[in-house]
Amino acid sequence: MSNLDVRNVIAKRIAQELKDRQVVNLGIGIPTLVISYLEDKEVYLQSENGLLGMGPPPLEDEIDADLVSAGKEPITLKKGATLFDSANSFVMIRGGHIDVAVLGVLQVSIKGEIANWAIPNQPILGVGGAMDLIAGAKKVICAGTLFTKNGEAKLVKELQYPISGLRQIDLFITEYAVFAFENGEVIIKEIIGDLTFEQLKERLNIPLRQEITNIYMN
Amino acid sequence: MSNLDVRNVIAKRIAQELKDRQVVNLGIGIPTLVISYLEDKEVYLQSENGLLGMGPPPLEDEIDADLVSAGKEPITLKKGATLFDSANSFVMIRGGHIDVAVLGVLQVSIKGEIANWAIPNQPILGVGGAMDLIAGAKKVICAGTLFTKNGEAKLVKELQYPISGLRQIDLFITEYAVFAFENGEVIIKEIIGDLTFEQLKERLNIPLRQEITNIYMN
Amino acid sequence: MKNKVIESINEIREVFRDNQKILAGGFGLSGSPLTIIDQIMELDIKNLHLVSNNLGDDGFGLHKLFTQGKVQKVIGSYFTMNNEAVMAWSEGTLDIELIPQGTLAEAIRCGGAGIGGFYTKTAVGTELAIGKEEREIDGERYIFEKAIKGDIAIIRAKTADLLGNLTYHRTARNFNPIMATAADIVIVEVDEIVEIGELDPETIITPHVYVDYIIQTKYTKVGESYVKS
Amino acid sequence: MKNKVIESINEIREVFRDNQKILAGGFGLSGSPLTIIDQIMELDIKNLHLVSNNLGDDGFGLHKLFTQGKVQKVIGSYFTMNNEAVMAWSEGTLDIELIPQGTLAEAIRCGGAGIGGFYTKTAVGTELAIGKEEREIDGERYIFEKAIKGDIAIIRAKTADLLGNLTYHRTARNFNPIMATAADIVIVEVDEIVEIGELDPETIITPHVYVDYIIQTKYTKVGESYVKS
Numbered sequence: 001m002s003n004l005d006v007r008n009v010i011a012k013r014i015a016q017e018l019k020d021r022q023v024v025n026l027g028i029g030i031p032t033l034v035i036s037y038l039e040d041k042e043v044y045l046q047s048e049n050g051l052l053g054m055g056p057p058p059l060e061d062e063i064d065a066d067l068v069s070a071g072k073e074p075i076t077l078k079k080g081a082t083l084f085d086s087a088n089s090f091v092m093i094r095g096g097h098i099d100v101a102v103l104g105v106l107q108v109s110i111k112g113e114i115a116n117w118a119i120p121n122q123p124i125l126g127v128g129g130a131m132d133l134i135a136g137a138k139k140v141i142c143a144g145t146l147f148t149k150n151g152e153a154k155l156v157k158e159l160q161y162p163i164s165g166l167r168q169i170d171l172f173i174t175e176y177a178v179f180a181f182e183n184g185e186v187i188i189k190e191i192i193g194d195l196t197f198e199q200l201k202e203r204l205n206i207p208l209r210q211e212i213t214n215i216y217m218n
Numbered sequence: 219m220s221n222l223d224v225r226n227v228i229a230k231r232i233a234q235e236l237k238d239r240q241v242v243n244l245g246i247g248i249p250t251l252v253i254s255y256l257e258d259k260e261v262y263l264q265s266e267n268g269l270l271g272m273g274p275p276p277l278e279d280e281i282d283a284d285l286v287s288a289g290k291e292p293i294t295l296k297k298g299a300t301l302f303d304s305a306n307s308f309v310m311i312r313g314g315h316i317d318v319a320v321l322g323v324l325q326v327s328i329k330g331e332i333a334n335w336a337i338p339n340q341p342i343l344g345v346g347g348a349m350d351l352i353a354g355a356k357k358v359i360c361a362g363t364l365f366t367k368n369g370e371a372k373l374v375k376e377l378q379y380p381i382s383g384l385r386q387i388d389l390f391i392t393e394y395a396v397f398a399f400e401n402g403e404v405i406i407k408e409i410i411g412d413l414t415f416e417q418l419k420e421r422l423n424i425p426l427r428q429e430i431t432n433i434y435m436n
Numbered sequence: 437m438k439n440k441v442i443e444s445i446n447e448i449r450e451v452f453r454d455n456q457k458i459l460a461g462g463f464g465l466s467g468s469p470l471t472i473i474d475q476i477m478e479l480d481i482k483n484l485h486l487v488s489n490n491l492g493d494d495g496f497g498l499h500k501l502f503t504q505g506k507v508q509k510v511i512g513s514y515f516t517m518n519n520e521a522v523m524a525w526s527e528g529t530l531d532i533e534l535i536p537q538g539t540l541a542e543a544i545r546c547g548g549a550g551i552g553g554f555y556t557k558t559a560v561g562t563e564l565a566i567g568k569e570e571r572e573i574d575g576e577r578y579i580f581e582k583a584i585k586g587d588i589a590i591i592r593a594k595t596a597d598l599l600g601n602l603t604y605h606r607t608a609r610n611f612n613p614i615m616a617t618a619a620d621i622v623i624v625e626v627d628e629i630v631e632i633g634e635l636d637p638e639t640i641i642t643p644h645v646y647v648d649y650i651i652q653t654k655y656t657k658v659g660e661s662y663v664k665s
Numbered sequence: 666m667k668n669k670v671i672e673s674i675n676e677i678r679e680v681f682r683d684n685q686k687i688l689a690g691g692f693g694l695s696g697s698p699l700t701i702i703d704q705i706m707e708l709d710i711k712n713l714h715l716v717s718n719n720l721g722d723d724g725f726g727l728h729k730l731f732t733q734g735k736v737q738k739v740i741g742s743y744f745t746m747n748n749e750a751v752m753a754w755s756e757g758t759l760d761i762e763l764i765p766q767g768t769l770a771e772a773i774r775c776g777g778a779g780i781g782g783f784y785t786k787t788a789v790g791t792e793l794a795i796g797k798e799e800r801e802i803d804g805e806r807y808i809f810e811k812a813i814k815g816d817i818a819i820i821r822a823k824t825a826d827l828l829g830n831l832t833y834h835r836t837a838r839n840f841n842p843i844m845a846t847a848a849d850i851v852i853v854e855v856d857e858i859v860e861i862g863e864l865d866p867e868t869i870i871t872p873h874v875y876v877d878y879i880i881q882t883k884y885t886k887v888g889e890s891y892v893k894s
Contacts, residue, residue, distance in 0.1 A: 050836050064835060065694070065695060065886045065888070066834050072692075083838055084838070085838050089770070090766065090767030090770050090771060094785065094786065124763060125743075125745050125754060126742070126745030126763070127743065127766070127793065128742050128743045129742070132765050132787045135787045165787075166789055166790040166806065
């Protein structure tokens with residue numbers, strides 16, 4: 001698969017996790033691609049720069065530079081959308097009112113801790129709303145390829161990258177499998193790609209259990 | 219003077235202290251009467267239940283039970299009025315954005331501390347926004363008759379009533395005089411009633427200095 | 437789409453239990469969810485803890501709920517005008533926690549915002565600061581206050597769309613928008629319910645994410661009063 | 666009535682000084698006071714401390730002010746995309762204080778609200794919590810954050826009435842309303858200025874008490890960009 005395909009496979013699988021009426025915040029990168037796979041699901045997208053009810057990108061002649069996503073891309077308003085200031089946006093995020101945050105990730109530990117904001121030994125100059133979403137969202141789904149460009153697994157025994165918060169995420173969705181984190185265990189809920197459970201276990205070299213359930217049905 | 223007259227004398231004198239463009243919060247009681255003496259001064263009245271730009275009472279057929287003052291009296295909106303929730307109302311009050319709070323008072327100490335919310339040995343069951351206004355307003359003017367019904371002075375060496383906050387008020391305006399509190403001193407800025415400075419000094423039995431200045435001119 | 441509109445809280449009877457903390461909007465009767473309060477009076481529940489600026493007016497709103505005997509404790513800023521509350525407090529049948537109005541508002545807002553507590557300058561040095569931690573920040577004295585959250589919030593708005601987006605009317609806004617953020621279940625009573633898209637996005641005060649159930653009010657305003665229709 | 670409308674900050678040159686802390690609204694360029702920033706660039710001041718979510722876009726807004734050398738420190742949440750800021754930080758010519766976006770927003774709001782500081786759950790256990798007081802409240806871990814205030818706030822709104830009441834447009838609202846409350850002097854740049862009474866009281870976001878000066882913007886939107894007219 002090309003890199004583009006891989007990202008879309010992950011995004012599509014994440015879309016299946018989202019349910020009607022959920023309020024969802026999509027991070028930058030793969031999470032943004034999820035929009036394309038929502039089909040007619042009635043999901044309400046929150047954007048931390050002050051919007052609930054983000055609609056699809058505008059037509060060229062309808063672009064408004066003052067209607068943008070947190071990724072600073074032009075967007076539209078869906079019916080029933082609301083606008084608010086940054087303080088109130090984070091009341092919504094940190095206060096536990098977002099049903100699902102979908103976040104890009106650099107590393108995930110076997111305890112479900114994540115690193116998604118900083119790279120060791122490099123200047124740490126950006127965090128945005130990532131830590132607020134991790135602290136506040138009811139459910140956190142992380143999106144990412146399972147391996148780095150150098151072939152290193154992103155699912156690791158201990159984070160080498162700076163941690164993003166104490167919170168254990170719910171799911172790590174990759175192009176190979178859906179990983180859940182429950183009671184200190186990593187559980188493969190679904191195999192997506194062409195590696196078997198045994199192959200994944202060998203490549204990742206972490207304790208792993210398989211428990212295939214159709215978790216995304218409402 | 220009748221009690222009604224006395225209250226109006228105080229209210230009228232307080233009105234003279236207010237300046238064009240000031241944002242003012244008027245407490246319940248004598249402070250509310252100040253409205254009648256504002257004439258064409260462009261003062262913006264804030265009401266802690268969520269309003270800036272309180273207008274005069276409505277005509278009988280224009281009463282809206284959902285447009286009331288903090289004293290729960292029907293009011294109107296002036297041009298340029300704004301509405302906000304209670305949290306934002308106290309951002310305005312506690313955050314130092316109210317130019318003048320005019321408050322009723324039970325006692326004022328010679329240090330300019332006030333007691334205006336509770337009576338000793340009685341259940342303390344109401345405070346409202348009094349302490350927020352005292353903590354936050356740029357200037358606090360207190361309104362009250364100088365003596366209780368029993369003839370006891372309200373301006374005292376030490377408060378016997380529970381204090382309302384650490385803040386030293388700026389002026390105590392009574393039917394006899396305007397008292398200012400500066401550098402630990404009580405200064406009579408103006409004699410209003412028919413007691414002379416010497417008579418006031420004797421009846422109050424506190425250190426008192428006279429310094430008549432036309433303080434209310436802009 | 438799940439419909440948030442209900443006729444009566446009887447349809448969601450299971451969310452009400454003894455000993456719950458209920459946030460109730462309103463400043464006096466303005467912005468008070470009178471219909472919802474009437475319906476709570478019909479429920480067989482007890483020992484409620486109310487968080488509300490005050491206790492309605494004599495014979496109206498929360499005052500009725502309190503005189504009915506359902507209330508064990510009230511947390512608010514102003515109960516002096518309510519003779520029966522004062523009496524019940526004196527007799528030890530009602531617990532009252534008095535908080536300055538601005539501190540109450542801020543504590544509720546923090547409860548909804550994932551903020552655990554805050555330092556306010558209000559009430560420093562007074563009886564209401566007794567037992568509270570004091571801290572100096574940049575040379576000024578502050579006291580610590582904990583955030584307030586509720587099991588249920590009952591609030592009043594003007595218009596709801598079918599999603600649950602809310603607008604308010606005049607000073608009936610007061611505590612309602614912040615209470616909407618600070619409880620597990622939020623029930624709003626409104627004058628009118630409109631289609632999605634009818635409210636201007638710029639003017640919606642409470643986004644729908646905060647609202648669980650919508651009830652059409654049974655009260656209308658007549659002069660200074662609210663009359664059950 | 667004193668007129669709050671000014672042509673340029675040159676008319677209030679005296680409020681700007683070296684070493685001031687300036688709160689600047691905007692998320693990227695949306696809601697950024699581009700005209701005021703242009704005018705600040707003309708002033709002979711230095712060592713500014715900026716509080717802003719990020720530093721504009723390359724060549725636009727705060728980024729210009731920073732590359733001009735007027736900025737000593739920035740406090741915000743996201744500077745990674747700004748190569749020159751990263752470089753200046755590496756070389757030690759720019760001080761950066763990184764704060765999670767929600768903590769930044771809350772700290773500014775508290776600055777305007779007379780709240781000295783607050784406990785947030787955001788960033789607990791991370792590098793951004795190092796050196797910060799931690800406290801457990803009701804079984805959850807929080808860190809302490811101090812309120813943020815500024816000497817001057819420069820903000821962007823859609824419409825001002827002559828009193829200074831403000832409405833905003835879409836996601837250009839962002840940090841602007843809270844920054845309006847948290848500085849000694851507040852200067853707003855707007856698309857249009859209208860008579861008092863033209864704005865619906867229910868829809869005004871920033872009451873006039875927070876606004877000191879109003880400037881008509883010199884920028885218009887063309888597609889995704891802002892163009893100086």
